[in-house]
Amino acid sequence: MESLVIRGGQPLRGDVRIGGAKNAALPVLISALLTDQDLLVANVPHLRDITTALELLGRLGARIEVDEKSVIRVNAGKLISRRAPYELVKTMRASILVLGPLLARFGQAEVSLPGGCAIGSRPVDLHIRALEQMGATITVEEGYIKASTSRHRLQGAKIVFDTVTVTGTENLMMAATLAEGATVLENAAREPEVVDLANCLAAMGARIEGAGTDVIEIEGVANLTGAAHRVIPDRIEAGTFMVAAAVTQGEMRLHDVNPGHLDAVIVRLRDAGAQISVSQSELSLKMPERPDAVSISTAPYPGFPTDMQAQFMLLNCVSEGTASITEHIFENRFMHVHELQRMGADITLHGNTALVRGVDQLGGAQVMATDLRASACLVLAGLVAREQTVIGRIYHIDRGYDCIEEKLLQCGADIRRVSDSRSPRVHAVQ
Ligand code: EPZ
Numbered sequence: 001m002e003s004l005v006i007r008g009g010q011p012l013r014g015d016v017r018i019g020g021a022k023n024a025a026l027p028v029l030i031s032a033l034l035t036d037q038d039l040l041v042a043n044v045p046h047l048r049d050i051t052t053a054l055e056l057l058g059r060l061g062a063r064i065e066v067d068e069k070s071v072i073r074v075n076a077g078k079l080i081s082r083r084a085p086y087e088l089v090k091t092m093r094a095s096i097l098v099l100g101p102l103l104a105r106f107g108q109a110e111v112s113l114p115g116g117c118a119i120g121s122r123p124v125d126l127h128i129r130a131l132e133q134m135g136a137t138i139t140v141e142e143g144y145i146k147a148s149t150s151r152h153r154l155q156g157a158k159i160v161f162d163t164v165t166v167t168g169t170e171n172l173m174m175a176a177t178l179a180e181g182a183t184v185l186e187n188a189a190r191e192p193e194v195v196d197l198a199n200c201l202a203a204m205g206a207r208i209e210g211a212g213t214d215v216i217e218i219e220g221v222a223n224l225t226g227a228a229h230r231v232i233p234d235r236i237e238a239g240t241f242m243v244a245a246a247v248t249q250g251e252m253r254l255h256d257v258n259p260g261h262l263d264a265v266i267v268r269l270r271d272a273g274a275q276i277s278v279s280q281s282e283l284s285l286k287m288p289e290r291p292d293a294v295s296i297s298t299a300p301y302p303g304f305p306t307d308m309q310a311q312f313m314l315l316n317c318v319s320e321g322t323a324s325i326t327e328h329i330f331e332n333r334f335m336h337v338h339e340l341q342r343m344g345a346d347i348t349l350h351g352n353t354a355l356v357r358g359v360d361q362l363g364g365a366q367v368m369a370t371d372l373r374a375s376a377c378l379v380l381a382g383l384v385a386r387e388q389t390v391i392g393r394i395y396h397i398d399r400g401y402d403c404i405e406e407k408l409l410q411c412g413a414d415i416r417r418v419s420d421s422r423s424p425r426v427h428a429v430q
Contacts, residue, residue, distance in 0.1 A: 004391045004405060006382030007414040008364065011250035014411035018238045018257045019045035019402045020231035024193040026053050026094045027170040028200045028229055032062060032074035033101035034174060035204055037226030041072045044231055048399045052092040056084055060098070075226075079106070086112035086143060092399075093117060096124050097167055099147060100175030103136055107149040113140065118371040120330040126161055126168045133157040134172075134179055156181030156220055164189050164300040169216070170197050176218035177206035185216040191301040192261045196232045203227035233281075235261040236307045237401060240376050242285050243311040244408065246274050247318055247384050251286040252411060259283050264304045268294050268312065272319065291315055293323035293358050300329070310336045310377035316356035317345040318384050325354045336374035339367040343381055343389070364389040369396040376401060383413055392420065 020043035030053060032039035044050055054064050054072070061080035065073040082102050089095040089112040102109035114122060124145070128138050131147060134154040138147045156179045161168060169189040174197075176183035188194070190212055198211030204227045207219040238257045245252035246269055259266065259278035266276055266283075272291040277284045293316045298306040306329040316323045317340055327333045337347050337354060343365045346357040364387035369375030375397040382389030391397075394417070397404055405415045 001392065001420045002394055002417055003420055004379060004382070004394050004397070005416050005418055006379065006385075006389045006391070007387070008383050008385040008389065010248065010412050010414060012245050012248045012252055012383065012408070012411040012413060013250050015253045015255060016241050016407045016411065017255045018233045018241070019043070021045075021193055021196070021234040022047055022049055022400050023094075023166070023191075023236075024196040025050055025231045027097050027167070027174070027193070027197045028231060029053050029057065029072065029074060030097045030101060031174055031197065031200055031204070032057065033060070033076045033079075033098060034105055034177060034201075035224040035226055036077035037075070039074045039204070039226055040228040041074070042069070042228070042230040044070065044072050045234065045402045046070075047402055048395065049092050049094065052088060053094065056088045056095055056098065059085065059088065082106055082108050083110040084112055089114050093122060094167060096127060097171055097174070099127060099145060100131065100171035103131060103147050103149060104154055104175045104178040107152065109145075109147045111145045111147075113143050113145060118335050118374070119333040124168075126163060126165050127171050130159045130161070130168065130172045131175060133159055134175060134183065153220070154179040156183040156218075158184045158186070160186040161188065166191050166194065169194050173198060173208065173211075173216060173218060174201065176220060177201055177208070177224060178222075179218075179220040181220055183218045183220070185218070186214065188214050188216045189300060190214060192232055192235060192258070200227065200229040203229055232261070233257045236305065236373070238262060238283065239265045239305070239308045240311050240380070240401070241407070242269060242274075242283070243308075243315050244380050244383060245285045246272060246287040246291055247315055247380055249287045249289060250411070252284070254283045254285075256281055257283050263302060265308055268296055268304065272315065291319040293319040293321035293356065295323040295325070297326040298328050306330060306333060307373050309333060310373045311380060313337070313347070313354060313356060314340065314377045314380045316358060317347070317381070318362060319358040322355065322357045325356060327352045335370040336377045339374070339378055340381060342367060343385055361386050363387065366390045366392070369393045372396050372400040376404075379404060379408070379415075382415070383408070
């Protein structure tokens with residue numbers, strides 16, 4: 001396994017190009033299952049989760065090609081399997097997204113239950129219940145979701161999600177594109193990644209209205225064609241680098257971003273004292289002095305994103321003042337708190353709320369990544385900590401951040417990746 005070794009203290013200054021959005025690329029690539037023609041996808045980030053998704057599509061029989069411009073061509077014209085196996089699904093929960101498309105196109109699917117993960121139980125009951133409303137017969141046997149439709153096609157239905165679910169909305173939107181009749185999704189997720197998928201499906205011939213609002217209407221069609229689609233920028237990668245510049249009191253210019261997807265993050269960082277200017281596809285952030293603590297409460301888009309919660313926890317750890325962080329989306333998304341406390345952070349947990357008192361400095365430590373965004377938070381902590389921080393299990397980071405250390409090195413960070421056999425011991429400093 002590998003670790004990241006970081007020596008903190010330098011303000012980050014420089015330019016970073018933001019990659020394509022992981023959480024848009026995943027459903028877009030998987031939507032190729034809905035057609036027997038080529039789907040061309042550009043701006044796909046080079047991430048472990050993307051590799052897993054392509055491996056899963058390949059296992060189903062899809063043909064995958066990558067051209068010299070890294071455009072991915074997927075063709076699911078001749079599938080050999082309708083089964084998403086446990087060994088792939090357990091490494092990437094978003095594999096559940098193959099359920100809707102396989103059911104819609106072939107009337108049959110077997111997908112391993114994803115199981116929980118570090119941030120919560122992560123059930124998929126809303127996906128299953130909604131597909132049953134569309135006429136699917138679904139049982140759960142030996143850890144697998146076994147789904148089939150007795151009639152040739154799924155039937156359009158009116159679906160009201162009890163909880164806003166991003167992949168639930170995406171799964172059902174894809175399933176509905178080939179269903180008989182109209183489907184309405186109420187209490188649908190409004191995330192930009194849902195809109196990006198809807199735009200890709202529309203380019204394939206789907207008839208979708210309302211993506212980006214909480215009511216999405218889909219009129220089923222007989223089949224979908226191929227298309228070419230460019231994935232939107234990754235708003236969470238962008239937000240993570242914005243916080244990196246803020247906590248190090250530096251100055252950073254982000255390229256290939258969509259500032260319109262970052263309103264909640266921009267507002268809170270300005271409240272913290274950041275000077276932020278935006279243009280069509282660029283965003284500049286300067287933090288002239290120590291940030292002021294800002295309280296946040298996560299919510300579905302356009303509310304404050306849960307995927308930025310850990311990063312703002314770190315911001316508050318080194319800010320002036322006290323603030324609260326409340327997590328409303330996942331039941332266990334405070335795994336980073338214990339690691340931050342080991343670095344000297346002053347955090348008190350009360351249920352799903354953390355009270356954070358800013359400290360002047362964090363101390364370096366040997367810490368361990370637990371989930372994707374908690375890992376990113378620990379990288380940011382290393383950037384501001386005294387002495388050296390060593391972060392283990394960084395495969396979590398590689399799932400969602402493309403070349404994070406290269407991008408940080410370009411901005412002056414002292415960071416390097418080492419194999420664990422060579423990672424230095426960190427002398428605890430208090
Ligand atoms: C998506 O996960 C993202 N992943 C997550 O990003 C993100 O944190 C999350 O949405 C919330 O924004 C992808 O898009 C691949 P949910 P998803 O269904 O769809 C409950 C990252 O770091 N729920 O919106 O799995 C669920 O337990 C990842 O990139 C049910 O109860 O999340 C949670 O409490 C982490 N039953 C809430 O809804 C269901 O059937 C929201 O989950 C589905 C969800």
